[in-house]
Amino acid sequence: MSSVELLQDDLNIVIEWSRVNNMELHEQKFEVVNYPLNGSKALRELPFYPETVEYTTPKGHAISPQETVRDLGVYVSSSRSWxxxxxxxxxxxxxxxxxxxxxxxxxxxxxxxxxxxxxxxxxxxxxxxxxxxxxxxxxxxxxxxxxxxxxxxxxxxxxxxxxxxxxxxxMSLQRRRERYSIIHVWKILNEHAPNDTGFEFKSHQRHGIKAEIPAMNKSAQLSVRTDYDNSFRVRAAQLFNVLPSELRSITLLDSFKVGLGRFMEQYPDTPPVPGYTPTNDNSMLSWRRTHSMQLS
Incomplete structure (x- = not known):
């Protein structure tokens, strides 16, 4: 059975469950977004392709693929681009x-x-x-x-x-986004937030607690590898691991935020601006690499 048929069955089950529990869903507002791989680009250009990924509700409403869908205030696109x-x-x-x-x-x-x-x-x-x-x-x-x-x-x-x-x-908005990512990883580590992204942590005698970077299939196509490198699961873990071990081991949120602020002040904050040439892309990961190269 194809993935489209499986999802259609799941859709029917959800709608039937809602009917049995007296909770009618607004089927005309259903939307679907597909994430095709680059290799299927030629197939997606064929006239009949939309029909192969179209779903139907029990009342007969067709759910056609959308380029962009808004989910809880965040727009996700079929191109996997933000x-x-x-x-x-x-x-x-x-x-x-x-x-x-x-x-x-x-x-x-x-x-x-x-x-x-x-x-x-x-x-x-x-x-x-x-x-x-x-x-x-x-x-x-x-x-x-x-x-x-x-x-x-x-x-x-x-x-x-x-x-x-x-x-x-x-702080630049770029630096603040990295700060938010680090804080969220800390919250997952200390069970203040659900670990819905599957973070794993290991404690090293020398390096303290570190977030594990998930393995990547090296045979995956380039666009998938790029998405992997830029994903929250990878980037946030890398940022968290940049912190000194004593900072990562703090268990009180307010104390962690104070320590994080002091640590981030050590790095220049020069976000990309048209007309100016920064040393790097201003990410703390880049500043860390620059510092390591200077030491070596």
């Missing part, structure tokens, strides 16, 4: 920033930062460990919102973005 979600996120944050700047006239640092952190930045960071981008263009697109807003703050207009971050004691 580009559509990042585009929607940036659009929403820009609209909120424009509204905020038009309503509030005060440009003082305290007022502007309070408005930015509560109304704009929160939109840019919703569920960010899930979709944390690694492409420079996407990092720049997100960073542009903070860059533009902070330029409006009194006394910051003539400062370049990296200097504004230092003056305002702000």
């Amino acid at each position: 580009g559509p979600h990042i585009e929607k996120t940036v659009q929403g944050a820009r609209k909120m920033a424009a509204w905020t700047l038009s309503v509030f006239r005060d440009r003082s640092q305290v007022v502007m930062l309070t408005l930015y952190k509560s109304m704009v930045r929160s939109k840019l960071e919703y569920c960010c460990p899930v979709w944390n981008p690694t492409k420079v263009t996407e990092i720049q697109k997100l960073e542009t919102v903070q860059r533009s807003f902070t330029r409006k703050i009194s006394g910051c207009r003539d400062l370049q973005y990296w200097d504004r971050l230092k003056k305002l004691k702000l």
Whole structure:
């Protein structure tokens, strides 16, 4: 039995269960997104292909594949790219920033930062460990919102973005996303969050507690290997392992956050910005490699 037939059976079972339990589902709102591999591109261009991955509800409503689907506020695409979600996120944050700047006239640092952190930045960071981008263009697109807003703050207009971050004691959005990822791994380790991504940890006598990096099938196609390298399961584990052993062993959340903040201050925060040439892509993993190369 094909995977399409198996999923169709599962769909029928779920709908029948809901009917028996007097919980009617809105079948016209059902959506499906497929994740085909590159090797099947020629097949997907054939006229009859959509019919092979189309599902039907018991009432006869056809569920055709969608390019993008919104799930709990996060947009997932059939191309396995977070580009559509990042585009929607940036659009929403820009609209909120424009509204905020038009309503509030005060440009003082305290007022502007309070408005930015509560109304704009929160939109840019919703569920960010899930979709944390690694492409420079996407990092720049997100960073542009903070860059533009902070330029409006009194006394910051003539400062370049990296200097504004230092003056305002702000992290780049890129660095904050890495911070969120590390904290979530710590929460999984200390059972403050469900381990739904299958993290495994090992304690080493010399290196302390470390997150295990899952094995990758070396015969997998390039796009799959890229998705693997950029996934939360791998990137977050690598970031967590960068921390010193004494920091990874802290069991109190507030103490861990304080220690993490101090540790992250050791690394320069120079996010990708058009017109400036940074030393690397600004990830703590890259700064770690740069530091190791200098020592060697």
